[in-house]
Amino acid sequence: MSNIPFTLRTLGSNSVxxxxxxxxxxxxxxxxxxxPHSHPFAEFFYVLRGEIDFLSEGExxxxxxxxxxxxxxxxxxxxxxHGTGIVEYVSVGVEGxxxxxxGSGTWSSCGIFHCRTIRSExxxxxxxxxxxxxxxxxxxxxxxxxxxxxxxxxxxxxxxQELSIHTPKRTARECSAVKRYIDENFRHPISLDxxxxxxxxxxxxxxHAFREYIGMSPINYLNARRVEEACALLRDTSHPISQIxxxxxxSSQSYFAQVFQKAVGESPGEYRKRIRREQGTKE
Numbered sequence: 531m532s533n534i535p536f537t538l539r540t541l542g543s544n545s546v547x548x549x550x551x552x553x554x555x556x557x558x559x560x561x562x563x564x565x566p567h568s569h570p571f572a573e574f575f576y577v578l579r580g581e582i583d584f585l586s587e588g589e590x591x592x593x594x595x596x597x598x599x600x601x602x603x604x605x606x607x608x609x610x611x612h613g614t615g616i617v618e619y620v621s622v623g624v625e626g627x628x629x630x631x632x633g634s635g636t637w638s639s640c641g642i643f644h645c646r647t648i649r650s651e652x653x654x655x656x657x658x659x660x661x662x663x664x665x666x667x668x669x670x671x672x673x674x675x676x677x678x679x680x681x682x683x684x685x686x687x688x689x690x691q692e693l694s695i696h697t698p699k700r701t702a703r704e705c706s707a708v709k710r711y712i713d714e715n716f717r718h719p720i721s722l723d724x725x726x727x728x729x730x731x732x733x734x735x736x737x738h739a740f741r742e743y744i745g746m747s748p749i750n751y752l753n754a755r756r757v758e759e760a761c762a763l764l765r766d767t768s769h770p771i772s773q774i775x776x777x778x779x780x781s782s783q784s785y786f787a788q789v790f791q792k793a794v795g796e797s798p799g800e801y802r803k804r805i806r807r808e809q810g811t812k813e
Contacts, residue, residue, distance in 0.1 A: 550674055551623035553656075553663045558617045564608040570730050571625040573601045574681075575609070576645075576656060580617035584609045586639045596649040597642060598685065600629045604704070605639035620656050622678065627695050643693070648684050655680045704729050705740045708748060716755040717779045722748060756780060757793045764802040771798045 551571060555578075566585075575584070576598045584591040584599055586607040593599060601607055611617045629641050645652050659677035662670040686693045708729050712720065725748050726733035740748045756778040763774045775786035775798075790798050 548624055548626035550663070550678060551625055553620065553622045553659045553674075555620050555660055556618065558611060559615075564610045566606055566608045568604050568606045569601075569623065571603050571623050572627050572629065574622040574624065575599045575601065576620045576622075576652065578618040578620060578653070580615050581612035582609050582617060582619065583612045589639070591640075591642055593642070596644070596646045596652070598645055598652070599640050599642050601640045602629055604707070607640070620660065622659065624678070629693075629695055641693070643685050643689055645685065645688070648688055651684050652681055655684075704731055704736075705744065708736065708740060709744060709751065712748070712752050712755060716752055716759070717777065719779070719781070720752055752779075753789045754793065756786075757790055760786070760790060760798065761794070761801065764798055765805050771802075774798070 575593075577593050577595055579595060581595075582593045584593050584607065586599075586601060586605055591599065592612060655677040659674055659681075662673045662677065682693070682695070708725050711725070711728060722733050722737065726736050729736055731739070737747050740746075740751070744751055746754070759778045760774050763769060763777065764771075767774075769777070771786075772783045775783045778786075780786035780789070787797055790801070794801055796804070
């Protein structure tokens with residue numbers, strides 16, 4: 531995978547630092563099954579021939595020749611041919627940019643642009659981009675930047691109100707993914723550094739954004755999930771407290787007791803005794 535850093539200075543008042551990662555062309559005949567996937571970078575997908583059914587974050591889009599779809603980082607998507615004809619397309623990966631197709635500032639999975647009136651120009655610059663990134667001849671980085679930015683400028687001229695590119699936004703989507711990861715893996719060792727790594731966010735920014743989204747820090751949420759599970763095990767099993775502490779993900783019984791006391795207002799042993807007394811009274 532290549533990595534060609536560049537700066538977009540012509541699509542707005544603010545500069546956007548980005549990197550071209552790859553440019554590739556694909557050719558398919560007949561059926562193929564595209565698996566759902568996502569990328570931590572933006573992907574530009576241009577149809578050269580045929581028709582493609584594109585599914586992005588639950589929304590279906592039909593793409594024809596000279597349609598371009600821009601997929602934002604981390605947006606789940608898949609593609610498959612419409613029918614059994616020949617399909618050709620070019621895909622370009624770009625790190626460091628985020629598409630806001632409506633200009634609303636809210637997260638969007640993708641934007642679609644019809645480029646038939648500028649097909650000759652777009653195809654020319656796509657061929658240039660593919661050739662330069664494949665051959666890596668002298669000055670290929672500059673020529674690749676030129677080709678890609680020319681494509682963006684042509685689309686911006688054709689769709690001035692619909693193409694707005696920024697530095698990637700850190701929105702509730704990333705926080706939601708971190709929350710889901712904690713919900714599914716809280717029994718295993720998890721650190722803020724690990725959550726920052728999987729979310730591709732700075733750990734301090736992640737802590738701030740997650741607190742705004744959930745109402746508590748990632749580690750406090752992790753402990754809350756563990757305490758919730760511990761309460762169920764204290765209530766429904768006779769497992770030793772030390773075993774329960776390890777089962778729900780705490781590294782030590784003393785830390786488990788400390789977190790549990792703060793969250794519930796009593797120790798794990800006191801909680802178990804109280805619950806059993808209450809259950810006995812009901813019986």
